[in-house]
Amino acid sequence: MSRLSATLAAALLISLEASGKTVRGLFRSEAARQENGQFITKFMYQGDNGLLVCRLDNPPLAGEKEAKLLLFQDMDSDLDNLSCSQRLSKAHFTIPLNQEERNQTIPRQSSPTAWQVLFADRYTCEESSVTPAYSDLSFTLLLFNPDSAGNPLDHFSAEEAGLHSFYFLLLLAYFIACCIYIQPLYQALKKGGPMHTVLKVLTMALALQGCSAFCNYIHLARYCRDGAGVPLMGSLAEFWDMVSQVSMLYMLLSLCMGWTLSRGRKPQSRPLQWERSPASTAMAVGGVVTQGVLLLWEQYSEAESEHHSYHAQQSLAGLLLVALRVGLSLLLASVLYQIISTERSTLKRDFYLSFAKGCFLWFLCHPVLILISVIFNDHQREKVITIGVILCQSISMVILYQLFLSRSLYWEVSSLSSVSLPLTMSRTNHRGRL
DSSP states (O other), X not given: OHHHHHHHHHHHHHHHHSOOSEEEEEEOHHHHHXXXXXXXXXXXXXXXXXXXXXXXXXXXXXXXXXOEEEEEEXXXXXXXXXXXXXXXXXXXXXXXXOSSEEEEEEOOEEEEEEEEEXXXXXXXXXXXXXXXXXXXXXXXXXXXXXXXXXXXXXXOOGGGTTHHHHHHHHHHHHHHHHHHHHHHHHHHHHHOOTTHHHHHHHHHHHHHHHHHHHHHHHHHHHHHHHSSOOHHHXXXXXHHHHHHHHHHHHHHHHHHHHHHHHHTTSOTTSTTOOOOOHHHHHHHHHHHHHHHHHHHHHHHHTTTSOOOSOOOOOXXXXXXXXXXXXXXXXXXXXXXXXHHHHOOOHHHHHHHHHHHHHHHHHHHHHHHHHHHGGGSOHHHHHHHHHHHHXXXXXXXXXXXXXXXXXXXXXXXXXXXXXXXXXTOOOHHHHHHHO
């Protein structure tokens, strides 16, 4: 429980540090001087009539400091090699902050383009002078894209557009599926049997994914109105998704490790037997802990990005997560190849192949979608990964549900053929039910 609380606290801390598209904060002269311009936020504009609105609490102080906002289009690393004054002169727009509210219309964008907003004042490039002890400037920054009617009222950046509607449709699909399958699933869980524990883990993982989608929808629904959303809901969505990922990994890794370890000490007539040995449990827990650590590390390293459950894996932690999933897929492929190559029963081969489809889809969808996303534009990549991974993992769960809810197939493979799979009820208890 303590580990669970620590994980939740870390996820909440990360989300509270993220900035939305209604940005509130302080313009700091010292920070602008140290960074050759204080970075405020980044926004991807698209279409006509993009708008930036800056509101100040103390316009006279801003005028005395000659405060200004600088807008850079597609700011690249070459600017870091320039002097302070040269860097600031490259800004596409300079907005003097001498009024309580300043509006800046963004020219038409032929394609979605990222704009960076920096703050500077008269002291930013004066290296030899001492910055007077002025108070920091409190501000509110609003960034808008045009909505469907062409009015600048849409808080979503171009790379976020459409996610709100996607989560609504996803929740609708979850609700319809729940209404249809809740009764037969409840009956299957109530009756027990060899698939009982697997079904419980699958159900818990799917329920957690549903909770994550619901929290994301609440966050984005509020984001539509104020550009900030509900940070608590965004962090909860991250947390539920991480727990779902860890639960599924433990189940699949337990099955794979059980088959691998059992084949070295069991006769070929019983290739699937797995007793819960300390070695297999340690391997499964080790994989789960590794993934959990990498997930938390990834969230910390991408704390300044928008909080969707999947990123383009630009950090070291993200790349290690991809490598872990690919490695687990190779392990699974090796185990199943050994089993299928020696299996003569058509029914059992069908079971293994269906199980492999579900597992490969779960493990490989993220790495494959990252590779596929390269062919898309910058503003489409994260949406392709986010939507694609959620859909693929949902399909993977459906495949596994069909496999383990099929009493005739699973019972034939695990119980009626005098063989028991990992994560099953004990054979003694099962015989008592028969």
